[in-house]
Amino acid sequence: MELALKPEDEAFRQEVRDFIAEHLTEDLRTNAAIQASVRTDPETAGTWARRLGEKGWLAYNWPKEMGGPGWNVLQRYIFESECAAVGAPLINSMGYRMIGPLIAKFGTEEQKNFYLPRITRHDDSWCQGYSEPGAGSDLASLQTRAVSDGDDYIINGTKIWTTGAHYANRCFCLVRTSTEGKKQEGITFVLIDMDTPGIEVQPILMLSGDHELNQVFFDNVRIPKSNRIGEENQGWTVAKYLLEFERGGVSYTPGLKASLSSIREIANIERSDTGERLIDEADFKQALAKLEVEVMAAEFTEKKQMTDLARGKNPGAKSSITKLLGSEVGQRVAELKMKAVAHYALPFMPESRVPGNNVEFPGPQYALTTTAAYLNGRASTIYAGSSEVQRTILAKQVLEL
Amino acid sequence: MELALKPEDEAFRQEVRDFIAEHLTEDLRTNAAIQASVRTDPETAGTWARRLGEKGWLAYNWPKEMGGPGWNVLQRYIFESECAAVGAPLINSMGYRMIGPLIAKFGTEEQKNFYLPRITRHDDSWCQGYSEPGAGSDLASLQTRAVSDGDDYIINGTKIWTTGAHYANRCFCLVRTSTEGKKQEGITFVLIDMDTPGIEVQPILMLSGDHELNQVFFDNVRIPKSNRIGEENQGWTVAKYLLEFERGGVSYTPGLKASLSSIREIANIERSDTGERLIDEADFKQALAKLEVEVMAAEFTEKKQMTDLARGKNPGAKSSITKLLGSEVGQRVAELKMKAVAHYALPFMPESRVPGNNVEFPGPQYALTTTAAYLNGRASTIYAGSSEVQRTILAKQVLEL
Amino acid sequence: MPFQTKSLDVKAGKFSDYVQKHRLHWEKRQEAPKEMFKRAADVGLLGLETETVFGGLGASFSDKVELGRVISHQSMAAVFALINSQNVASRLRLSPHPKHHQMADELLNADRIGCTALTEPHAGSDFAAIKTSAVKTENGWVLNGSKAWITNAAYADTIMLYAQTNPEKGWRGIASFVIDARRTGFRRGEIYKLIGGHAIGAGEFHLEDYLAPEEDLLSPPGEAFKFAMNSINGARTYVAAMCVGMMENALELATSYAKQRQTFGTELLSHQGYRWSLSDVATQIAALSALTDKAAHLIDGGEDAVLAAAMAKKMAGEITIPAITACMQAMGAHGLREEHFLGQHLAAAKIAAFTDGSTEMMKERIGAYL
């Protein structure tokens, strides 16, 4: 199901393949394959990230002037597709995808010089402090306070659903510096070192039993004002840019295509209740063909938007369409994979998905992460702006309702 | 797909079948079969209604004390099923289903003595004057004014989507008698003779090209106050009772079951693109089985509710569930029938659906009304409280959201 | 439908409270909870369908369906295990042999735990293809073979087991036996760890020259298969009702979450989009309830319930997972929290879609009526 590439793109793809073949060692690949989260464990992912960093390919979405490889949209897409196809570890992208572009846009020269090179080498692991118990999709209601104290801020409050906070060493955070005016107007964007005294991280377990999310508590945490990005009370503007970047910048479809191809392989092996190969069963084939079409439609929609992004256009509200398509089609793909592995979806052995374990999963390898990935995937229509928020944005800004 | 009946019910069914066989003459049956509206043409339907009236079976949902046959829930359901199965003309039920029960509950002795016998004999054809251009689902906003003038009201305004107003001789109407207090509080329920001077009826054509809906204009229409049902300004309470009756009292599933059985027959005849009988094609079979289940679920839900009604319980907000299920499953059944007749869904010859015409439809008889019925069926999720209104009622009154 | 059996609502409530308190712990320790049967015995639920003269509740089939629905609010796996044991207790009362009544007494007290053993490692859906053999000798029947995906396999010691007495006869050769796991020749096998289903205690066991005395032949060849086929309509019905229970629970969680959020002054969940989505779930619950009630009613009346049960099972297999995920979505990230048990409901819905005939098999069965 691949469309033809031009020779220079073919050559680029070969270069990527060669690099992956050499540097994505067997142990990294195995550790990545047994995990079902939106990220691989920090050790495996970190190793792979640093190898990419050495090559200059970690911040693969950055232009040259920021210290990235300066790839065009198609090259980025090829890179993502190749990584997805071989099941490379899913790296914590908070650095190169989220905070990096933002520091480049709003940061001081000093901040740029310090952070950007560190991000391209994966010297830090970042987490995002946005949501709070009373401010999820309605982010602007956030209550975590930062009070000015000379050259410092003193921070008190709590953040929730913080992915990877238990191993991140840095956090970018929205905090309230004023309660006057509209609630959007009193917010400031700051960077916090996670080893600053007064920070406590508590785990939140996922449906699948995996630990990925956390609640973070700030108790009189003192940070220097030089850690502020942008002006005081301008944090909402900063964050909004990032939210659109998050919605628009992530490609869902390389991963979805890899999943579909894995479903096709499974359906060639597994048999239906009536004994025929699953791939020959009318219902299953129909469901698979439907998803192939949906993924292809999502792919071209994504590519259109990436072309816009590459031309320097802000995708704006239309990025809601890619988010909706990518995340909702993704859940349907995960559901079909559950159907494909049938009974093997049922065993519950989270230990078998921990690198270096010796717990044997009672089924084929391709069924190992299926259920956990399905359950973890429920979050994809909730984070980075829930489906409901996306629909509301579309209705308001695109349909002007 | 029928479940077993007890002997006494079998006997009742036979009685109904015998009556239908004798009185539903070939011409009535043919005229009914070629029509696709929610009602058959007034002449055909009227003839059949009067034959039922003579037998005492027209107001088949009425208890004996009102002048009905006093059937239990199962008997009514059998009667409806038998009528649907043979494709009996669809009678304008505004009389026996809507205004009759309401006059029995809220009318004066005089009103009861005059109207109820007329309804059981189909002496009148009724229409319903509720919706207005600015007051559809939000009915209470209605603006048609009735001003007191001695023993009369003078009515000015307009009603829209009025089914059958072009042949009805009587109309029951909601009019505004006061603009004080809550908008629900100034409404009065009146009966209007359609030959009263000042009434003008303008047709609204349906998607299918059929004429069933109208807009009705009232220009200084004078009616006696003795035509009022209930007290002045109490019309909302009167109407609310009727709306729930409308939602709860109509059985969707006898008609749906007849449609499904017709689809099965068609699928035994028509061939799919690949040459096999449609009934053997996996996709089609799967879609049909899905609808069989949905219709059966809707049927039992309806029966549960009818049992409640028979025990004198007001179904209340739960009747929204039957309305939602019946109308939405109905649209899916109509869509599958479109799929079953394939190319034959396309010819557009509304004349061929007029009784006594000599226009030959270029396809099998079972395809004649399929498309028009599908198009007309779009209205079923809009009238009698749209699907959106039903969901809102459910959320508010059942889920208490 | 409300319970017909006196005070069964109270018993069900007590047991539900107990399950709610322990269900997360059972999942975490990844073991079937044997103590759950003791509690069920205390409450009096293990004699659900056992006649009152034998100390049971003598409940109707409809009540069994209702119990499945109610307790599935907390854990489908738990009530599935419980019903599996009580099925054996009530079946043994039909036996003329006092030893079986003795066993049934012990099942009521949870001194024994019962299960039905039908599927085998290589005969999933095709019941007639089972390989476990029963050979008649002068000392009784000698049984050999393995059973897989057996509910309560972790602890069951009183097993209603199906075996083939004559492979050439196909389904007509299949008989059922009472197997006492405390006797020699019985070996417990692997116990599966099932996501959302540890309380089911599913697993395998093996019979190795197990000698069953003649009186332990429960249904002779031919009759056993018919009995199993009849009881499967019941199983399909109560599994569908269990799905109703899980959906109801998900809907309750989502609506009470929405109300709570409103109380805190945020309007997030007062949005109409959520309300409509949840209204659709409510509508689907009503429709599936109507189907299960109808099937239960037919079974109570001894009427043909094949179609109604298959329809309920098929609809349950198709709507339960989307309905639960809709409720989760309405709760935002909160829906993903472990303590709400919604992930376990999802997993149990997946188990429900497979057990007692998969959704695909139901399509075939209904298709035969088209």
Add this chain to the structure above:
Amino acid sequence: MPFQTKSLDVKAGKFSDYVQKHRLHWEKRQEAPKEMFKRAADVGLLGLETETVFGGLGASFSDKVELGRVISHQSMAAVFALINSQNVASRLRLSPHPKHHQMADELLNADRIGCTALTEPHAGSDFAAIKTSAVKTENGWVLNGSKAWITNAAYADTIMLYAQTNPEKGWRGIASFVIDARRTGFRRGEIYKLIGGHAIGAGEFHLEDYLAPEEDLLSPPGEAFKFAMNSINGARTYVAAMCVGMMENALELATSYAKQRQTFGTELLSHQGYRWSLSDVATQIAALSALTDKAAHLIDGGEDAVLAAAMAKKMAGEITIPAITACMQAMGAHGLREEHFLGQHLAAAKIAAFTDGSTEMMKERIGAYL
């Protein structure tokens, strides 16, 4: 994608306005509107793909797709008919014979109307099974047979017709001919009345010992079939784009209706439920647009578009009707009014689902890639 051809947007706009003004009338009189071609000629759309040296616009395939989308806002049937005629005009320019160029000139002016004739009464989807025969004689080719479901059959007089020269050779025996309906041996047959599709002018005609001179053989046996198979990817793509156009129109109607209702102070349509439902339609439109753009791009580049076109056609066949009905539902009873043309859009979507390979055939085609 915006039009690449200069001022094509203006031409498309002019013709759209014209179609909008007359479309209801055309449906009501239940006849194909011949005058529509005259107007298209005035605007300059009948030479859409004809090279500029021949007085055409020389538009790319992508522009043809875009035109299909834009005018389908008003009437898919109208633009479908128009494109059918211009297809013949541009194809005839490849002929070395001056008479064909003369015909093409007349097609540009709507002095002639073109169509492609492929399907027959008893050979719907199986192209290779066509029965119309062409027998070579010393005076030229003698053709006999009937064609059915032909677009523009009501008025077309310049017909690109497929006929079998040697039934034993199957598809390799099929050739294409230019048929001039003004010559003897051509007889026009029944013109269908199609709901929402009178502007298509679909119908039948018959060839009775029609004599085609040797030069009217357009593609020789073997090549004709390949040409038809290539052009069908194009047809699938622009039909999908026409579905996009109809959905966009329905969405515009629904949103502008909603805004209008807000202006009058009723809050009925400001409800979030409607907004979300319409947002979903917007999302589906975006996804299908991306597919049709991609297929058009591949065709423009001379690349393999079989899969992309089949996918676009399949998705269009599945989402268009539900999307239009969602918009109708959002408009309440107003959506049912004849003047909005939504019923005709629905009917045209049904036609789209059949033409150039049904949705079911697309499934087979995509399935072959799985």
